[in-house]
Amino acid sequence: MPYAMGEYYEQVNDYDLEYQSQSEQDLPFWRELVMRYTPSRVLELACGSGRIGLELLHAPGNFVLEGLDIEQGMLDAYQRKLAREPEEIQQRAILHHGDMCDYDLEHKGQFDLIFLPFNSICHLYEIEQQLCAFRTTYEHLAPGGHFVVDTFLPDIDYLSDALNRPSTVYLEDEIESPDGEFTMLLYTTRKYDPHEQLQHITWTHEKFFESGENERYLSKLDMHLFFPRELQMLFISTGFSVEAIYGDYLWKPFGKGSRQIVVGRKPKHN
Structure with a gap:
């Protein structure tokens, strides 16, 4: 059976409307994350139409935020929203059309923080896709950089x-x-x-x-659907150490909520 993904994201305006309430849940978490890590260069995988990224650009810090998505329609919507932002915000945002399993960005090896939010990892259907995405992300991180994946806990x-x-x-x-x-x-x-x-x-x-x-x-x-040990093994098998796992967007310990937010870290020294 072929996997279905693209058609769900083709109605961009409806997608934005459907998930506007999600921002109340997860945006405070992502804002707090960038404040804790004080990165200089951030990459959001599966950035969509900018629901999270645009808000982060208004968070404290002067980091450059890059976004990558495979759906051109989503990126076009993101770009239209960016065009309405002040010039200072626009200059700190870079969007890329690409596949999170196989991307090669100019600042490879220089990202302090890469994150994959709100269940987007669930579109990596095959084991090889998953491994490729994690290996590619590892290569793009600076030594000591963090990779954060957020997905639901299977019920x-x-x-x-x-x-x-x-x-x-x-x-x-x-x-x-x-x-x-x-x-x-x-x-x-x-x-x-x-x-x-x-x-x-x-x-x-x-x-x-x-x-x-x-x-x-x-x-x-x-x-x-990613079960907890499976997701943790993806980090470990691709060179990351698992630094923390949270159970929800309020930073509760894993097991105290309905989510698994895994923070992986690339070693400072090889």
């Missing part, structure tokens, strides 16, 4: 439903557009493949407009 009860009741429809969210033009309902059906550790999600996006019209479209999204 066994949830997966059991996706495995045994794949036709169940879930109402995920109801969202009002900022201008009041429409209300959007989001539904999903989920099927879990335990052998590949893949969750196959079909999203139904249904918009009800003030005009009385409505619009409905489907998109598919596949996500690889």
